[in-house]
Amino acid sequence: MVIGGGPAGENVAARAVRGGLTAAVVDSRLLGGECSYWACIPSKALLRPVELAAEVGRVPGLTIGPIEAGKVLARRDEAVAHYDDSGQVRWLDGVPATFLRGAGRLDGPRRVRVTAPDGSERTVTARHAVVLATGSTAAVPPVPGLREANPWTSHEVTAATSVPERLAVIGGGVVACEMAQAMHGLGARQTTMLVRGDRLLPRMEPFAGELLAASFADAGIDVRFGTGAVAVERPEAGAKVTIRLPDGPPLEADELLVATGRKPATSHVGLDTVGLEPGRYVEVDDSMRATGVEGGWLYAVGDANGRNLLTHMGKYQARVCGDVIAARAKGEPDDLPALRDTADDRGAPQVVFTDPQICSVGRTEAAARDAGFRIRTVEYDLGSVSGAYLLGDGYRGRAKAVVDEDRRVLLGVTFAGPGVAELLHAATIAVTGEVPLERLWHAVPSFPTVSEIWLRLLETYGL
């Protein structure tokens, strides 16, 4: 029994069925989850034309007219299937698994109470396991007047039906960067980012945020560091927003986006009925089983367990989880390597779809040092790789690899630059596979591709 039908929940059900069990998924909104309708898919649909326009602008001889925001918003609507989940429901039927539309809530061991949209209730008892896959929601900080001002969160900005003239953004993380760039590229005349710290994307290598900030400055996005909202005023819905800052004049905007992180969607799922604290991430072991629940029947995957708030990592956890549940149900060995999550704590692969793209896998230099590794780092200017130069004039980018000096394998890799997202999986294989540098040296990148960065990094290292 799976509560929450986002990418993680759907995949647990599919794997459990593949393993010979039956499965039911309950979702209170749309099957497909936040990712399909209000996160990954719409945000990337909005960003794609902005990225493409930037790419075209770097190639002499090509010009691109202004982006028609209306058509981009219409394509976004297509990408989210006009907020209709019948395609996903058909997919789940074909798994085959049962879909229950309604709100799920734990009601003691292996029991889930489902409240349907018409208010009717039923209780389902799972034979083997219950999986929490309820995701996360935007966290809104307790700034005076902020909630009352009804700001946009990721939910509203990805579903925007028009582009505000003046957009203010609180936050400097992934959602803030991607959506500031999307709205600015789609026509916002004044986009201002209020960033608490001293850089964008603080969890990434510092050069990534620096390159992004330079690109935003060139594009006319006003990024202000070391500041934030101390109070917010909006007299009525639809009116302009006034954001009071720690110093200087207040900022006025037509819309305000709050992108200051997430909180787990676990406050309403009956955690208290099984001895866990509502509203917290559900702590799990590497088989995705909730620790601290007697009987071992409760699991949590995806954003709900807080390991890595990324769709592909939630789906990976879901594959582990569905397979583990099936193995345990059948009394089969449940400790095989494929039945354990070994990817999450090494540093998940992630792509930030801005211009430049920022992507990384494994540990940053700081994280590797904190973990006690004896490391050496190498960096290289991506713009001086022939393949990158050929992509367009003024290509700016950088790559960095973190090497474990004791084992001579890569602990982490970061790329920043236009078109680097597709380089990431090679890095993921090298880091996850712990490919020795001496072996990696024989993986010859094609000329003239951006992948030649691999050769340059290894040469810089000394190979």
Ligand SMILES: Cc1cc2nc3c(=O)[nH]c(=O)nc-3n(C[C@H](O)[C@H](O)[C@H](O)COP(=O)(O)OP(=O)(O)OC[C@H]3O[C@@H](n4cnc5c(N)ncnc54)[C@H](O)[C@@H]3O)c2cc1C
């Ligand atoms: C703007 C934005 C862009 C993003 N872009 C990317 C990206 O490009 N790549 C990437 O990897 N990640 C991205 N993410 C992160 C990604 O969206 C999440 O990691 C992912 O959606 C988590 O999947 P999930 O299945 O755990 O939860 P969700 O997708 O949040 O799904 C949870 C589901 O549970 C349901 N639910 C909740 N409570 C109940 C209940 N009590 N009963 C029944 N159903 C319930 C909800 O209705 C929802 O359908 C982005 C996030 C945001 C906000």
Ligand SMILES: NC(=O)c1ccc[n+]([C@@H]2O[C@H](COP(=O)([O-])OP(=O)(O)OC[C@H]3O[C@@H](n4cnc5c(N)ncnc54)[C@H](O)[C@@H]3O)[C@@H](O)[C@H]2O)c1
């Ligand atoms: N392309 C992608 O992979 C993608 C895209 C969007 C979101 N996501 C995922 O969704 C998650 C949520 O993204 P996010 O950008 O909301 O969170 P985040 O954790 O990436 O960034 C939050 C930002 O808000 C700042 N902040 C936190 N509290 C604040 C406060 N009270 N006042 C001012 N600033 C504050 C933080 O310093 C940070 O810069 C991320 O973990 C990310 O992995 C992924």
